[in-house]
Amino acid sequence: MHPDVAKLVEAGRVSAPVGEKLSKIAPGSYRIHKGFGGGVVTEWDLFNGKVTIDFEKEKGKVMGLKLALEKTEAVEENDVRAQKVSQLGELKELAEKDPVELVARTIETRGANMTMDQLDAELCGSVVEESGYKKWWEKTKKALRESKRVSVPTKRTDPLVLRDESTGPGEALVDDLDQARSPKARVKALEAIQREAPLVAATEGLLARAFEIVNDAALKLMKLAPAQSLELIALRDEIAQETKQDDAIAVDAPKLAEVLQVADGNLSEDLNHVAAARLKRILEAFPPAFGDDWVGKVLSVFGKISSRGVSEIAKLLGEKDETKALNDHIKVALSRHALGPDSLAWICRER
Missing domain, CATH: 2.30.30 (SH3 type barrels.)
Structure with missing residues (x-):
């Protein structure tokens, strides 16, 4: 007292x-x-x-x-809001030299999470000049994601979350995947895990947890957004193969073939929304997805898919000794003017 x-x-x-x-x-x-x-x-x-x-x-x-x-x-006294009155100069210096620390301290004042709007209100115009704030934030956001100290959402309405200091980098990556809300954000988060796959795989059970998150998301997206569902599953399978942890995928997990069956009827549009790097794996799932009808199904998208997809379809048919079916399809499609620019360019280049 x-x-x-x-x-x-x-x-x-x-x-x-x-x-x-x-x-x-x-x-x-x-x-x-x-x-x-x-x-x-x-x-x-x-x-x-x-x-x-x-x-x-x-x-x-x-x-x-x-x-x-x-x-x-x-x-x-050590609250950033108090320091803006007593130590503003030091905070401005921190914003320049160690923005990750500044953001972490600011979030801590709100109980370990705050929205981007709240962060802006605390720092913009006071600690960081308003005219340069946008540029500063873009640079800081990248540094935050690299540091893994703060979980940075893709939507402004979702909160920035200060991670526990005991959280390892692999766990942080899986946390980002779990907290991603949009389909594109989940794909991006899973790509980040793929880049650091050995690190994540080194922690027992961590890949299985990541795959469980992916499986749940893929099931929900199967009918609503098949393209994102295909991407997530293809990425999951790539990571499992790269890390030799196929057993981390649950037995009842959704498979590419199952999503292709659901997407049947709109395959070309869905495949055009898939990253080119994952088309090969997805196209290889056509035989198990459609059985004896797989050649007709894959040829149905030949004239409507991207140039990378056209090349991958041709390779797949060649590997399966179905080149004649491809040539017959091309002849008929040409006579009907039913080929897109990418498939026509491929024909001019390869045939």
Whole structure:
């Protein structure tokens, strides 16, 4: 309890509980106001019940003690909101030299998570110049993702989350996959895992956890967005093959062939939304997906798929001794003007 307040308590002027509250707004303490931002108490007048606070957005603000206690919140000296008043120069230097640390500290003030809008409100225009904030944030966002210290969402409405210091880099990658909400974000997160596959595979059970997340997402997307479902499963299978951990994929996990069967009827459009690097693996799933009809199914997309897809289809048919079927299809399609520019370009180049 502050000495000045202790005297009032001893004299019976205020109760001990009230004295404890008053002590938290003593000169030198830090307060937060929703409108004025962080502030430091510069002086008080206990006799007249007033307090003066230098807020971030209004210096020398005089408030009644009761009102100040109701409308402001006490914060610790090491809180970024308090440091914006007492150590703004140091924070600006930190923004330049170690932006990851600055963001981590700022998020910590909100209980380990905050939205990007909240982060902007804390830093833009005060710690980081407004004119250069966008450029600073893009650079910082990249550094945050590389550091794995903070989980950075793809949507502004989702929160930035400060990771536990005990979280390893592999776990952080899987956490990012789990927290990704859009199909594209999940594919991107899984690609990040693929780049660090040996690291993730080194932790027992971690790949299995990642694959479980993928399986759940792929099942949900199977009818709504088959292209993303195909990409996720193809990526999953690539990672399992690269790490030699096929057993990490559950027995009842969705397979490429199953998604192709669901997507039948709109295959060309779905395949055109798949990354070229994964087309080969997906096309190789046509035989198990369609049985004896697989040649006709794959040829049905030949004239409507990308140049990479056209080449992969031709290779697949050649490997399966179905080149004659391809040539017959090309002749008929040419006579009907039913081939797209990519397949025509391939024919001119290869035939």
